Amino acid sequence: MIDRHLRHVPRLGRYPSRFRLVGTPVVTVMLGSIATALPIIAQSPILPPFGLLLLLSWRLLRPELWRAWIALPLGLFDDMMSGQPIGSAMFLWTVTLIGIDSVEHRLVWRSYRQDWLIAAAAIIFCIAGGVFFARITGGANVRLLLVAPQMVWTVLLFPFVVRQCARIDRWRVMA
Amino acid sequence: MARPPSRRPGHNRKAQYSLFASYVVAVTGAAVGLLLVVVAIFDPTGFAAIRTVTAEVTRPVSAGLKNMVSGVSSIDEVLAAYWRAGSQNVALRRQVEADRNRIIEAKGIVQENMRLKKLLKLVDTDRSEVVAARLIASSATSTRRFARLNAGSWQGVRPGMPVRAAEGLIGRVHSVTPNTAEVVLLTDGSSIVPVRRANDNVPAISTGLADGSIEIRALAAGRNPFKPGDLLVTSGIGGVYQPNIPVAVVVRIAGEIAYGVPLANPARVDAVVVERAFEDAVTRPETAAPTPAPAAPPTAP
Numbered sequence: 316m317i318d319r320h321l322r323h324v325p326r327l328g329r330y331p332s333r334f335r336l337v338g339t340p341v342v343t344v345m346l347g348s349i350a351t352a353l354p355i356i357a358q359s360p361i362l363p364p365f366g367l368l369l370l371l372s373w374r375l376l377r378p379e380l381w382r383a384w385i386a387l388p389l390g391l392f393d394d395m396m397s398g399q400p401i402g403s404a405m406f407l408w409t410v411t412l413i414g415i416d417s418v419e420h421r422l423v424w425r426s427y428r429q430d431w432l433i434a435a436a437a438i439i440f441c442i443a444g445g446v447f448f449a450r451i452t453g454g455a456n457v458r459l460l461l462v463a464p465q466m467v468w469t470v471l472l473f474p475f476v477v478r479q480c481a482r483i484d485r486w487r488v489m490a
Numbered sequence: 491m492a493r494p495p496s497r498r499p500g501h502n503r504k505a506q507y508s509l510f511a512s513y514v515v516a517v518t519g520a521a522v523g524l525l526l527v528v529v530a531i532f533d534p535t536g537f538a539a540i541r542t543v544t545a546e547v548t549r550p551v552s553a554g555l556k557n558m559v560s561g562v563s564s565i566d567e568v569l570a571a572y573w574r575a576g577s578q579n580v581a582l583r584r585q586v587e588a589d590r591n592r593i594i595e596a597k598g599i600v601q602e603n604m605r606l607k608k609l610l611k612l613v614d615t616d617r618s619e620v621v622a623a624r625l626i627a628s629s630a631t632s633t634r635r636f637a638r639l640n641a642g643s644w645q646g647v648r649p650g651m652p653v654r655a656a657e658g659l660i661g662r663v664h665s666v667t668p669n670t671a672e673v674v675l676l677t678d679g680s681s682i683v684p685v686r687r688a689n690d691n692v693p694a695i696s697t698g699l700a701d702g703s704i705e706i707r708a709l710a711a712g713r714n715p716f717k718p719g720d721l722l723v724t725s726g727i728g729g730v731y732q733p734n735i736p737v738a739v740v741v742r743i744a745g746e747i748a749y750g751v752p753l754a755n756p757a758r759v760d761a762v763v764v765e766r767a768f769e770d771a772v773t774r775p776e777t778a779a780p781t782p783a784p785a786a787p788p789t790a791p
Contacts, residue, residue: 352548352627354556356637356757358677358702362630382512387519395544398629398636398672401537402526409520413513449633452530455679455700457633465631 331488339487340373340380341389343480348393360462363469366393367441368434370408371473372480374415375430383412403448404441411437430477435470442466534680535649538665538672545638545670552626553640618732618766621645625660625673625756633700635678636664637756639671639764647671647764650730655762658736658753659683659724663764671764676737676752677702685737686725687716693725696737696750704738706748716740716748729769 347365355362370389373380386408393404415433422429442462450457529536571578623641641647643666653660653673661675674681677698685696685706693709694716706722708715720740726733738750756762 349548351630352552353630354552354559354626355630356625356628357630358635358675358755358757359700360631360633364631382509383516384512384519387516387523390523392544395541396548398632398634400527400530400534401540402523402530405523406520406527407523409516409523413516413520446633448527450679452527453534453680454634455698457679457700461701462633 335487339483340369340377341385343483344369344373344389345392348389348396351396351398360465363465363472364393364397364438364441364445365476366396367404367408367438368469368473368476369480371411371415371434371437372477374412375434376477376480376484378419381412383409383416386412399445400448400452403445407441407444407448411441414440431470431473434473438469438473439466442469535665541665541672542667545667545672549626549638549640549670552638553624556624556626556640618768620647620651620764620766622761622763624761625759626670628675628756635675635681635698635700637661637673637675639663639673639762640669641764642666642669642671644668650767652731652735652765652767653762654732654735654765655754655756655759657755657759658738659731660754660756660759660762662730673762675756676754677704683731683737684725684727685722688721688723688736691725692716693727694722694748696722699749702751703741704750704752706738706740706750707746708748714743714746714748716743718742720748722750726768730767732765732768 344366347367347369350362350365353362366389370386387405390404390406390408391401393399393408394401397404415437418433419425442465443459446457446459446462526537621641623639623645625637626640627638629636637660639647639653647663647666649663649665651663653663659676661673661678661681664672664674666672675698676683676696677700679698679700681698683696684693686693692715694706695709697705697707699705706716718740722737722740724731724733724735724737736753738752740748740750742749
């Protein structure tokens with residue numbers, strides 16, 4: 316009988332399945348998008364965009380994992396769940412990932428704080444862009460002040476989500 | 491942490507091409523996304539059919555969770571009610587005494603109304619109810635205010651139908667899938683409802699502000715006729731909403747505009763009722779009145 320604590324330790328000759336390696340990040344981002352299926356009837360945008368948070372976490376945690384195009388299918392799924400016009404997250408998330416790629420070329424040293432800064436900029440860009448797209452496709456002339464609380468606590472939630480992603484990532488790469 | 495090296499393919503041609511191709515795909519896809527948004531400007535429900543799958547798949551989850559949490563969401567009200575139980579009881583008793591006479595009067599008026607309508611040979615506007623269902627989820631991350639209804643086209647719900655609760659108007663059906671429907675709430679920016687003041691018929695237009703309140707503009711020129719505390723009900727103009735559904739109460743005045751709060755809180759209401767559009771309900775041919783010629787539809791706002 317192997318010690319219970321050793322269950323998640325890599326063992327010689329065993330590798331995680333391909334689905335676990337590739338599928339786990341995608342599935343977690345999709346689960347983040349599904350957060351809007353929670354039975355909350357909101358009167359204002361209160362829920363942080365968990366799909367975006369998880370996408371950014373995986374991208375900044377594992378830069379080699381995804382190419383920028385991964386944001387297209389994930390963004391389409393998020394649009395299907397979020398009530399934003401279809402194409403909104405597709406565009407914003409892809410532009411965000413391309414932007415992170417270009418920033419990464421220029422930053423020589425990067426640590427946790429720079430990651431948080433990049434994520435904060437990306438979150439503010441995506442939420443503001445979402446407000447703009449909702450406005451031009453028939454929504455109200457919403458002031459950015461309305462989404463300011465959502466922006467703030469999404470940015471503050473980023474470190475926590477990165478932690479959880481790192482935890483899932485440890486499980487992901489260990490057979 | 492140093493810069494991750496993997497984005498630099500070096501001299502490997504194949505890796506360079508693969509990286510370049512991935513950017514081509516990403517930029518093209520982003521352009522397609524932008525195009526879809528532009529299409530949505532002109533046709534907001536155009537690609538709503540894509541949402542069918544996700545809406546149907548997540549419906550059981552949302553409905554199940556809704557059943558669990560519906561008791562929890564009102565727990566603060568219950569606790570607050572205990573706090574002032576004694577004085578509230580006295581006040582409520584007095585209120586009931588006062589209301590009893592009003593109810594009797596109202597019943598009389600209803601009777602008289604029915605009689606007058608028969609005299610005018612108006613088709614009875616009752617039985618316009620399609621289905622009663624619950625709101626199970628909403629667009630909580632977006633600035634649009636959509637709620638998902640646990641009933642769809644298989645239950646008879648159609649786009650454009652008004653949705654109301656016992657407390658007041660909730661919104662209008664935006665798009666339907668077989669078992670779910672997206673409801674544009676009263677507070678969404680695209681939700682425009684013709685209203686009137688309940689006691690003296692001052693007409694106005696209510697528009698959502700997307701933050702839980704609505705903006706009310708009087709149709710008549712001149713100074714703003716509203717004051718805080720005014721009750722607004724639907725006027726029936728336009729033929730979508732039945733007349734006399736409670737809509738909102740005015741809370742604040744700012745120049746030409748009055749700000750109101752909806753009377754029915756979608757997060758608190760237990761069940762909502764989907765109704766036929768008012769015009770359909772009035773001019774429906776199968777509820778043939780004794781006379782073959784039904785009344786003229788109350789259109790032309």
